[in-house]
Amino acid sequence: MSTALMSSATHGVGRQEPIRVMVVDDSVVIRGMISRWIDAEPDMKVAASLRTGLDALNQLERINPDVAVLDIEMPDLDGISALPRLLAKKRDLIIIMASTLTRRNAEISFKALSLGASDYIPKPESTRESSAADVFHHDLIQKIRHLGAKVRRTAVTSPPPASTLDRPQPHVKPAPAATAAPLVKRQFGLTAPRALVIGSSTGGPQALMSLVTAIGPVIDRFPVLITQHMPPTFTTILAEHLARSSRRPAAEAVDGEVVKPGRIYLAPGGRHMKVVRHGTDVAIALDDGPPVNFCKPAVDPLFASAIDVWQGGTLAVILTGMGSDGMRGGKDIVAAGGSVIAQDEATSVVWGMPGAAANAGICAAVLPLKDIAPKLVQLFSGVRS
Numbered sequence: 001m002s003t004a005l006m007s008s009a010t011h012g013v014g015r016q017e018p019i020r021v022m023v024v025d026d027s028v029v030i031r032g033m034i035s036r037w038i039d040a041e042p043d044m045k046v047a048a049s050l051r052t053g054l055d056a057l058n059q060l061e062r063i064n065p066d067v068a069v070l071d072i073e074m075p076d077l078d079g080i081s082a083l084p085r086l087l088a089k090k091r092d093l094i095i096i097m098a099s100t101l102t103r104r105n106a107e108i109s110f111k112a113l114s115l116g117a118s119d120y121i122p123k124p125e126s127t128r129e130s131s132a133a134d135v136f137h138h139d140l141i142q143k144i145r146h147l148g149a150k151v152r153r154t155a156v157t158s159p160p161p162a163s164t165l166d167r168p169q170p171h172v173k174p175a176p177a178a179t180a181a182p183l184v185k186r187q188f189g190l191t192a193p194r195a196l197v198i199g200s201s202t203g204g205p206q207a208l209m210s211l212v213t214a215i216g217p218v219i220d221r222f223p224v225l226i227t228q229h230m231p232p233t234f235t236t237i238l239a240e241h242l243a244r245s246s247r248r249p250a251a252e253a254v255d256g257e258v259v260k261p262g263r264i265y266l267a268p269g270g271r272h273m274k275v276v277r278h279g280t281d282v283a284i285a286l287d288d289g290p291p292v293n294f295c296k297p298a299v300d301p302l303f304a305s306a307i308d309v310w311q312g313g314t315l316a317v318i319l320t321g322m323g324s325d326g327m328r329g330g331k332d333i334v335a336a337g338g339s340v341i342a343q344d345e346a347t348s349v350v351w352g353m354p355g356a357a358a359n360a361g362i363c364a365a366v367l368p369l370k371d372i373a374p375k376l377v378q379l380f381s382g383v384r385s
Contacts, residue, residue: 201321
């Protein structure tokens with residue numbers, strides 16, 4: 001067992017040290033900006049600031065970070081090439097990919113998720129745009145904090161023996177402590193579901209692709225609308241992945257289009273997605289209003305608007321993600337006679353959004369990701385238990 005891995009397995013036992021962050025970016029401006037933000041937080045610190053993926057690979061064991069913020073485009077060794085080699089040396093390393101908002105970089109970020117990256121974050125095209133920099137600052141710090149805290153909890157709760165040092169999948173997490181208060185659940189609504197609305201954030205792309213693969217019978221007969229916290233361009237790529245995974249049409253929603261069964265509608269990055277009644281039809285309404293719960297698109301606007309259209313026939317699913325977006329809208333759905341299902345803690349990358357809903361007592365079920373699709377197929381086929 002290497003010194004670095006042993007340190008990782010025992011790091012944090014008996015005391016809560018700051019999350020160690022390795023910043024890897026060939027731009028000295030970006031490195032400096034991110035480093036200042038991290039060092040301003042009491043629960044994290046910069047373990048190293050490096051220019052290339054090769055530097056990160058060569059110095060990884062010495063630095064022993066908890067989290068790496070890894071740029072995609074760098075000299076010597078780019079981020080996507082460095083990613084698997086970093087994980088091979090330190091299997092529990094949390095890697096957040098950083099890239100500018102281009103289609104190529106969005107596609108690379110999705111590939112990085114499949115190779116073991118925990119998350120991604122789009123960099124502002126110019127650090128002189130204060131609003132874009134503010135969003136980048138907020139999102140990056142939150143991702144480091146939540147993902148870094150998770151790996152610390154994993155290490156403290158369940159130190160792995162030397163023979164089991166395989167990298168856990170992002171969704172694997174120790175079971176909650178036995179002393180945790182039991183979750184209060186409610187009965188499923190009495191009204192047959194007529195539409196499926198889904199909200200997700202960190203870890204959502206992987207969870208969504210797994211889910212839509214297994215709910216073909218639901219998609220064929222009922223509208224499916226999804227809000228994933230994600231910027232423009234990235235949602236375009238996600239829609240293409242969802243179409244391939246589900247083998248059904250999936251696209252970013254277009255303002256005014258009629259909502260029909262057989263299609264997946266994804267909120268486009270940078271705009272809230274709602275549904276409205278137009279005579280006998282249901283149509284998409286895109287909203288360019290301010291962020292909700294620090295997010296745009298946000299889940300709550302979709303959930304709230306679904307009640308106006310489908311009332312108690314709204315069935316909501318809240319998947320992995322940071323924050324509490326979806327909880328307020330979920331409360332409204334339940335009050336209107338609908339139902340909410342949340343992903344459980346063990347299979348969530350971050351149990352923020354689903355945890356908020358579960359702890360609010362609004363869920364009829366809190367399930368592992370693999371069990372959500374069978375339950376949806378059952379409920380939309382008319383079985384109410």
